[in-house]
Amino acid sequence: MRLLTTARTLTFTFTFTFLFTLPFSSRAQTPPPPAKRLPPAGIAIPAPARTELTAATAALATEISTLRTELTTARKTTFLALLPDVEIYHKAVDWALRYDEFFDLKQLDSARHLLAVGRERAAALRAGKAPWLEATGTIIRGYRSKLDDSLQPYALVVPANWRRTATPATATSPALPVPARRLDVVLAGRNEKRTELAFIAEREKSPGEIVPADAIVLHPYGRYCNATKFAGEVDVMEAMQLVRKFYKIDTGKIVVRGFSMGGASTWHLATHFPGLWAAASPGAGFAETAIYNQALAPGKPERTWWEQKLWHWYDATTVAGNLLNVPTIAYSGELDPQKQSADLMEKAAAAEGLKLERIIGPQTAHKYHPDSKTQLAARLAELTAQPRPLWPAESRFTTYTLRYAVSDRIKIMELEKSWERADVTVKFPAPQRLEITTRNVAVLSIMLDSADGLTTTVDGQPVTIGEIVPYYWLVKADGKWTYQDHTYTAGRWRKQTRKMPGLSGPINDAFMDPFVFVRPTGLPLNAKVGAWTTSELAHATKMWRDIFRSELIVKDDTALTDDDLDNKHLILWGDATSNAVIAKILASKKLPLTWDAQSLTFQGKSYDAAHHAPVLVFPNPLSTQQRYVVLNSGIDFRDEAYGTNSLQTPKLPDYAIIDLREPAGPRWPGKIATAGFFDEAWK
Numbered sequence: 124m125r126l127l128t129t130a131r132t133l134t135f136t137f138t139f140t141f142l143f144t145l146p147f148s149s150r151a152q153t154p155p156p157p158a159k160r161l162p163p164a165g166i167a168i169p170a171p172a173r174t175e176l177t178a179a180t181a182a183l184a185t186e187i188s189t190l191r192t193e194l195t196t197a198r199k200t201t202f203l204a205l206l207p208d209v210e211i212y213h214k215a216v217d218w219a220l221r222y223d224e225f226f227d228l229k230q231l232d233s234a235r236h237l238l239a240v241g242r243e244r245a246a247a248l249r250a251g252k253a254p255w256l257e258a259t260g261t262i263i264r265g266y267r268s269k270l271d272d273s274l275q276p277y278a279l280v281v282p283a284n285w286r287r288t289a290t291p292a293t294a295t296s297p298a299l300p301v302p303a304r305r306l307d308v309v310l311a312g313r314n315e316k317r318t319e320l321a322f323i324a325e326r327e328k329s330p331g332e333i334v335p336a337d338a339i340v341l342h343p344y345g346r347y348c349n350a351t352k353f354a355g356e357v358d359v360m361e362a363m364q365l366v367r368k369f370y371k372i373d374t375g376k377i378v379v380r381g382f383s384m385g386g387a388s389t390w391h392l393a394t395h396f397p398g399l400w401a402a403a404s405p406g407a408g409f410a411e412t413a414i415y416n417q418a419l420a421p422g423k424p425e426r427t428w429w430e431q432k433l434w435h436w437y438d439a440t441t442v443a444g445n446l447l448n449v450p451t452i453a454y455s456g457e458l459d460p461q462k463q464s465a466d467l468m469e470k471a472a473a474a475e476g477l478k479l480e481r482i483i484g485p486q487t488a489h490k491y492h493p494d495s496k497t498q499l500a501a502r503l504a505e506l507t508a509q510p511r512p513l514w515p516a517e518s519r520f521t522t523y524t525l526r527y528a529v530s531d532r533i534k535i536m537e538l539e540k541s542w543e544r545a546d547v548t549v550k551f552p553a554p555q556r557l558e559i560t561t562r563n564v565a566v567l568s569i570m571l572d573s574a575d576g577l578t579t580t581v582d583g584q585p586v587t588i589g590e591i592v593p594y595y596w597l598v599k600a601d602g603k604w605t606y607q608d609h610t611y612t613a614g615r616w617r618k619q620t621r622k623m624p625g626l627s628g629p630i631n632d633a634f635m636d637p638f639v640f641v642r643p644t645g646l647p648l649n650a651k652v653g654a655w656t657t658s659e660l661a662h663a664t665k666m667w668r669d670i671f672r673s674e675l676i677v678k679d680d681t682a683l684t685d686d687d688l689d690n691k692h693l694i695l696w697g698d699a700t701s702n703a704v705i706a707k708i709l710a711s712k713k714l715p716l717t718w719d720a721q722s723l724t725f726q727g728k729s730y731d732a733a734h735h736a737p738v739l740v741f742p743n744p745l746s747t748q749q750r751y752v753v754l755n756s757g758i759d760f761r762d763e764a765y766g767t768n769s770l771q772t773p774k775l776p777d778y779a780i781i782d783l784r785e786p787a788g789p790r791w792p793g794k795i796a797t798a799g800f801f802d803e804a805w806k
Contacts, residue, residue: 159765161348161669162315165225172231177220179238183213186245193249202248208255209248211265211276212241215319218672224318233324256369259283261330263323266365269637270357273673276319277362278326280340281370303373305338305401305507308363310381310388313348313768319672332382332491333500338507341366346671350408350768351388352437353634353758354671359392375401375510378503382406382454383461383489384768390439390464397445397520398531402506404499406454407461407489409769410468411438416769424763424790429798432542433629433773435523440467441544442521444475445530450506452480454499456487514572518549525627526635532570536596537621539563541628541800557588559597565803568594620742622803626749628777629800630740633692633751634758640664640677641704643697648720649733652698655783656736656755659792660696663757670758670771680704692751693743698736704745708752713744715806723780730780730796738792739778742805755781755792762789776800 187210194203216234219225225234240263247254255262259281268275282304290299309331311317317325322344334340343362349355366372379400381389386408393403409415412434418426435441453469455462465481472479482499484492491499520530522545528535533547545563552558557579559569571577574588574595581597581604588595589608596607622628625636642660647653664675678687680695680703687693695705699718708714716725716737723730723737736755743750756775764770774790777800785794 159762161765162222162224162318163226165219165223166227168225168228168231173220176216176231176234176238179235180213180216180220183238183241183245184217186242187213190245190249199251202251202253205248205253205256207265207267207274208253208263209241209244209265210274211263211319212237212244212323214265214274215276215323219318219320224316224320226316226321230320230324233320237320237323257287259285261327263326264365266361268354268357268361268673270354270361270635271638271667271671271673271675273671275346275358275361275672276322276344277358277365278323278342278344279366280330280334280342282337282339284337285339285370301371303371303376305335305376305378306363306366306370306372307333307335307338307340307378307380307503308359308392309333309340309342310351310359310379310385310392311342311345312381312383312385313350315348317348319344333380333496333503335500335504338376338378339366339370339372344672345388346673348384348768349670349771350384351391352768352771353631354667354673355388356392357635359388373510375513376507378402378404378507380404380406380503381408382491383408386454386461386464387768390468391437393449393451394439394442394445395437395522395527396530397447397449398529400449401511402503403446403449403451404454404503405451405464405468406491407456407459408464409461410464410471411440412769412772414467415463416767418770427795427798429776429800430772430774433776435542436526436631436773440471441523442527443468443471444477444519444521444546446472446477446479447475447517447519448511448515448531450480452482452499452502454482454484454491454495456484456489456492458486458488461489514551516551518547520547521545525622525624526632528624534568534570534594535564535566536568536623537564537566538803539565539599541622541803561599565599567597569597620805622801622805623749626742626751628740629773630738630753630756630759630775630777631773633694633740633753636692637690638692638694638751638753639683639687640675640694640757641680641683641696641702642677643701643703643705644679644681645697645701645703647701648698648718651734651783652732652736653701655781655787655793656696656698656701658787659755659757662761662787663694666757666761669765688743688746689748689750692753694753694757696755704752705754708744711744714741714752715801725778725780726797728797730782734783735796736781736783736793737778738775738781741777741801759792761787761791 215237262279265274265276289301292298326342343359345351346355346358351359377400379389379392386405389403389405390410413419453465455465469479482495484495518531520533523542538545543563547564548560549569550558555576557577559581561582574591579586579588584604586604586606588606598605598607667675695702699706699709721732723732723735738756740751740753743752759774760771776798779798780796781792782794782796787793
């Protein structure tokens with residue numbers, strides 16, 4: 124299936140489950156493993172080299188600052204927008220110096236080279252030029268993420284026959300327009316030493332395993348080493364958007380592929396964003412959490428009921444039916460233990476009535492077999508020879524979360540119950556006849572060219588579809604489907620706030636869109652709670668830098684702007700007296716708890732405020748937009764996930780009450796006194 128251009132750029136979020144408040148045993152909090160650092164500690168570099176590089180890096184920083192002022196003053200917005208193409212070279216070396224991330228003395232020469240390129244690009248922008256925009260071969264680019272304003276790199280391989288402008292007509296030949304190109308998105312394997320400096324050097328040396336002759340190849344950085352989860356996923360989408368801005372891409376010929384960790388990334392993106400891809404090729408990797416990581420094996424830490432539900436966020440096996448219109452060629456080495464991912468996906472696809480195409484490298488371990496690589500390249504070329512069909516006869520979409528709510532012509536806006544399987548199937552059994560079947564879906568839309576003369580049934584019920592403006596909505600209430608032709612507003616038909624894409628929980632969903640950390644400036648209710656929130660804030664900022672390569676924006680509670688309130692999720696640290704924003708929200712009585720120095724009351728139960736604290740996500744009552752507030756949590760997987768991407772999954776649901784008498788550990792921020800999900804009305 125093909126997704127319409129407007130829908131291809133959309134990403135959504137949704138969490139759906141009814142209320143649970145079961146107690147949780149602290150036996151799941153295992154003793155901390157040996158401390159692991161990501162990236163690992165680098166080598167000691169010679170003092171003269173450090174002095175030299177530090178001075179050169181500072182000089183480039185000054186040059187960038189001066190250039191930004193000049194471009195801003197001159198209102199040269201086009202060139203100002205290209206400044207990240209310079210800044211990323213500075214970051215690559217600056218972070219390697221600041222955070223001890225040189226792993227080989229050869230990287231000193233790489234650093235010198237990167238600083239030289241940064242200076243060259245700065246000089247070019249000052250002269251009103253950007254030659255790398257016209258270049259072919261390997262090109263390093265950078266951008267500032269809308270998520271957290273961080274600088275992130277990406278690499279392109281542009282074919283030699285590419286051109287930006289049309290070929291003018293001559294006396295003997297007509298003008299030749301710029302052709303739309305196939306785009307291959309190639310996702311990297313795990314490498315704990317792949318800093319920005321290492322990524323740029325790696326990409327400059329190699330275009331990759333498979334380089335189609337006429338395609339543009341995108342190598343996202345993926346925010347380092349996270350299997351394209353959370354900010355890593357956002358990075359891929361932002362990089363793709365930029366490539367489509369600067370290059371003419373055929374949106375019906377976009378391929379996603381990768382090997383090892385990149386294979387895991389491909390399984391995830393292919394199944395959760397099926398409307399984007401003309402073809403997918405995951406190599407090795409993993410496709411789910413429990414079996415790959417033996418998470419439920421005897422002797423392993425207890426996995427709570429809510430953690431197991433949240434595995435559905437990234438598991439590909441439970442949404443394998445989404446590959447119906449995404450031709451997928453799974454590659455495995457015959458001797459590779461990670462062949463397991465394709466074995467599991469083959470069974471999962473078969474259960475959905477699909478057959479998974481596979482290529483197996485004979486007597487090969489964890490790598491591509493040369494013959495298999497040739498076969499795979501040819502097969503992908505065959506699959507992308509023509510754009511994927513825009514309107515297939517049948518479309519299917521399965522999801523467990525409104526974070527993934529759009530595929531091809533299907534758009535889901537509400538579920539009946541979050542974190543249970545939801546399905547939509549669309550068929551055109553005859554001209555002007557549309558049949559829609561659903562499970563666990565409350566509001567949806569189907570993209571259509573026209574509804575004129577269209578006979579439609581939803582779950583067997585006749586529904587007349589009127590004007591499409593541009594979206595209409597099919598709404599289920601009391602078991603009956605009706606057509607609505609006005610702009611969707613969360614809960615408009617139910618007169619209450621509802622979970623919807625981008626506002627559905629769980630806690631980690633707040634870190635998929637722009638957010639800001641808000642630290643307290645006042646005195647805490649209780650010393651223990653104050654010390655805990657300070658420690659957790661430090662832990663969360665470190666975790667984000669380690670895993671997602673960004674120094675987060677942290678503001679005082681007294682320094683928030685209207686823009687922050689309306690356009691960012693607020694990650695609030697502290698309590699009812701230490702953080703002025705928390706105090707204001709509690710005073711509105713729109714947050715489902717009360718909190719003073721003696722007691723913390725939630726769901727009718729009182730907890731001793733001297734050693735309990737809430738962690739939760741909830742719609743922000745202070746915002747005019749659909750934004751979250753989060754209390755006292757960053758991304759919520761912890762130290763146990765440093766060693767394997769398979770455990771970098773959500774750990775907490777919509778809310779938890781933390782008993783601070785148990786210290787924070789590698790899995791939890793303390794003892795979980797209670798935890799659960801709000802219902803679809805945020806109750």
